[in-house]
Amino acid sequence: MKYKDGEYQLLVNEVVHWIRIEGSLNKTVPLVIIHGGPGGNHYVFERAAGPKLAKERTVIYYEQRGCGRSDLPHSEDAYSINLLIKDFYCLLEQLGIKKVDVLGYSFGGELALEIALAYQEIINKIVLSAPSLMFSNTVLKTQIQGFKTIGSSKFLERMEMVLSQNLPLKEKWEQVWALADSKLVDRFLFEGQQIAKYNRQLWEESGLTNTGKMMKALHMNPPSKPLEKRLYQIKHQTLILTGKHDRNTGLKISNIIKQELSNSKLEIFENSAHFPDLEEEKKFVAATLDFLR
Structure with missing residues (x-):
């Protein structure tokens, strides 16, 4: 090299x-x-x-x-x-x-x-x-199910409204992600929220999007x-x-x-x-x- x-x-x-x-x-x-x-x-x-x-x-x-x-x-x-x-x-x-x-x-x-x-x-x-x-649709379904396990009652209510629509799976998936705020995304991606906080600090420090x-x-x-x-x-x-x-x-x-x-x-x-x-x-x-x- x-x-x-x-x-x-x-x-x-x-x-x-x-x-x-x-x-x-x-x-x-x-x-x-x-x-x-x-x-x-x-x-x-x-x-x-x-x-x-x-x-x-x-x-x-x-x-x-x-x-x-x-x-x-x-x-x-x-x-x-x-x-x-x-x-x-x-x-x-x-x-x-x-x-x-x-x-x-x-x-x-x-x-x-x-x-x-x-x-x-x-x-x-x-x-x-x-x-x-x-x-793969398996990933879309995995993520939707993942949000179901951590969402607040208010989020889940709004999510169910999206999922009940007669839309292709990919569109439902996009709308579910659009409902999630940064705190929910952190809970989605991490088990430990201290690590999630550290990760987000580095994201912000980087200035990269x-x-x-x-x-x-x-x-x-x-x-x-x-x-x-x-x-x-x-x-x-x-x-x-x-x-x-x-x-x-x-x-x-x-x-x-x-x-x-x-x-x-x-x-x-x-x-x-x-x-x-x-x-x-x-x-x-x-x-x-x-x-x-």
Whole structure:
């Protein structure tokens, strides 16, 4: 690898991407961290679990096109799974890297699997934290059910009014999310509200926001064949880390992925919801490092 520790701006497929490298002196197979969202960033991860991983591994963060500290693409619809896969491959070429481990969280886990399918030879091991299958109705149903378990009586009443309408599931799901305020979203994503508060402080400190453009574009242009139907082709060693109380992507999704990946292991975090890397950070880091050694 020709790059050392530090932050970089690399032009990849006509979009300037933000990169950060940490732990290069470890000289391990690089561990590329793939963030979620879609449309998220690494600001929290690089201040929590990330530095602990970098004590032992060479860690590479990059933020996807139009996300975080990377530039917006030339067009609002210049997002697709195939483009994100191509960006990843071209990024590694620029960095002079032939083989990587990947750690994808939430949507980043889904993208990691898509990359492994497209470029099997460049992926060594895969770590998935609370992975999603965003084009599956199972995720929409999981999230709706998740809100049912934590909503106030007033919220549940309004939610039932939405669900009783004769609308497609995706429209109902969008309306349910529109009802949720920040406090409810924190309860949805986290078991421990002190951790939720810390997470939200970092979100605010970062000044980075999710524009929603990637999510919208990806839903307008989904893969021709659902990822769920292609997972069986992935033979890489894979570790799945999922919170027992995950209301966002849920154990059901992790179990689907585990069932389809012949060389995978699922580890459940008893005290976590969607972010075991924050709620059970020490265990998360230990499990990841043990797997990668």
